[in-house]
Amino acid sequence: MFSKRSIRRRFLFQLIVASAALVILFSSFLYLFIKQSIYDEKQAELISFAENISAYKSLLSAKQNNADSLMGLSIELVTLSPNEDHLNFFETNHPDKTTTLTLIYPFDFEKLSYLKISRDITPTKRLLHKILNSIFLINAVGFVVIILYAIAFSKMLIAPISSLTRRLSNMNEHLIRPIKVDQLPDEFEPLGETLNRLIGRIQNFVKYQKELFIGAAHELKTPLAVIKLKNQVTLIKQRSPEEYIEAIRITNQSVDEMNKIVADILHIGRQEGAQLEMPSEADIIKILKKWEGDFALLAHSENKVLKTNFEPDSFMAVLQVTLLNQILQNFLQNAMKFTPEGKTILFQSHLDHTGIVIEVIDEGCGIDESIDLFAPFKRQGNKSGVGLGLFLAKSAAEAIGAEITLTNRNDGIDGTIARLVLASKLCCVLPMR
Structure with missing residues (x-):
């Protein structure tokens, strides 16, 4: 019915074992409780008879007039030596398959005489046996009901996963559609959102x-x-x-x-x-300073100014450094390409509520924001180039889980802002900008 790797198979197996253990424990405790209650009642009855005999010299007290309670009762007066062990209560099984419950009760300490009161409890033993069988029968039926419910419940739990699996298995590159997250149970919403991304x-x-x-x-x-x-x-x-x-x-x-x-x-x-490389921990600020050194000389040789402002002093992240370097190289190369001589390029970083923001701001001609410049072979301006740089940068950003944008400056100066937002875990608590 289920494969060895099936979640339902493991769930049902664990539920069957747990339910069986629970039924056994519950049945045992219930039977022991009922048995002890009945025995306590029988023992209290024998003690009552012994007290009546000792106090009133009669089997029944004034309040006890039920003669049926005397059936199966046997009373003897026995003498026990001081060194002999005296048992308060004990149960005896006879060859004729009857059982008696016996009480040894002090009668005369001077003569070392005791009352030995015995009662046939064979009907009680048979009743307890029937009760035990009934308990196990009822719990066995309940166990079967639990298993049937578990099968139905497990099927209900995996129904959303099965639905997602069928929907995804029927997709191809022409029929890819987002999953309607609002139709999923709350527990599966994060999975649906992840699949949509x-x-x-x-x-x-x-x-x-x-x-x-x-x-x-x-x-x-x-x-x-x-x-x-x-x-x-x-x-x-x-x-x-x-x-x-x-x-x-x-x-x-x-x-x-x-x-x-x-x-x-x-x-x-x-x-x-x-993109398949193993991510490693790296200091983002240290990488930015390396690129600052590489492009500072190039900017000077082209009569351009490269200014930098890196905040914080350190920011640790786990990512593929090769992909980050491709993004930074593209940003700086485009800024150098489109910035005229004598103009300034600002290379900076700062913190925001999601992580670290890296920006390269130039004083070039700006961009047409209505064009998707991240698409392959899309070019702007009259500069040479194939038009694959931003496409590579976009792919690299998606691979490391970063957000990349390209917008015009809004401070009254012509130029472009290339921005990379990298969400990551800080190595220490740092102030916001």
């Missing part, structure tokens, strides 16, 4: 991969067409060596453009491999 990433991945393939084909087709056209024009008539050299130079330029596209596509493959 995963579905969103898959949808973006499929979307961008399609755009990547289409864009790569288009970008490679254009320089190939240029090369072919130039070669056809060159072959129409004989030309001078200088004209041949110029044609070859133009062909080489087209080949270089194709090489850039191929290199970026290979870079995407390497990044997908980096």
Whole structure:
């Protein structure tokens, strides 16, 4: 019915063992309680007879007129030595399968005489045996009911998981739909939200991969067409060596453009491999200062100013450092590319309520926020480039669980703000900005 790895199988097995133990314990305690109650009553009755005999010289007191209580009763006067063990109560099983309960009660201490009062409790023993059988029968029926209820209850518990499984198993890249979290039980809402985030990433991945393939084909087709056209024009008539050299130079330029596209596509493959790297703990501020040193000299050589302001002094996070470096490299390269000479690039970080915010703010031409610049082969401005940098940065940010945005400045200065929000665990309590 269930496989060895089935959760329901383990749940039912544990429930059966626990229910069996509970039935046995409950039945045993209930039977012992009933038995002790009946024996206490029988013992109290024998003590009452003994007290009446000692006090009134009669079996029944004035308040006891029930002659039926004398049936099966046997009374003897016995003499016991001082060294002999005296038992208050004891039970005797006879060969004829009858049982008697006997009380030894002091009668005359001077003569060492005692009352030995015995009573046949065979009907009581039979009654207790019937009670025990009834208890186990009732609990056995209850045990079966518990098992049936457990099967139904376990099926009800896994119904949402089964529904999610069927829905996800019927999905493909063309039929991916978010899960309606409001229709799930409260306990499964976090799972539904997690699956929706995963579905969103898959949808973006499929979307961008399609755009990547289409864009790569288009970008490679254009320089190939240029090369072919130039070669056809060159072959129409004989030309001078200088004209041949110029044609070859133009062909080489087209080949270089194709090489850039191929290199970026290979870079995407390497990044997908980096997403599978084992995350490690790293100091984010230390990484930012390393990039500050690398780009400070480049900014100086291009007559640009790189300013930095890193807060806090330390911020520990567990992530793939390679992917973080790809994002920072793209931010700084774009800022250097679009910032004119003599202008300033601000490279900074600060804390907010979710974690650390890393920003690269330039004084370039800004962006058209209506365009999805994170899509492959999307370019802005007249600068050279294939248009895969921000696509790589977006993929890397999603892989490390970060949020990446690209907006225009709102302080009256033209330029762009590239922002990375990295939520992580602080190594110590740090003040907010």
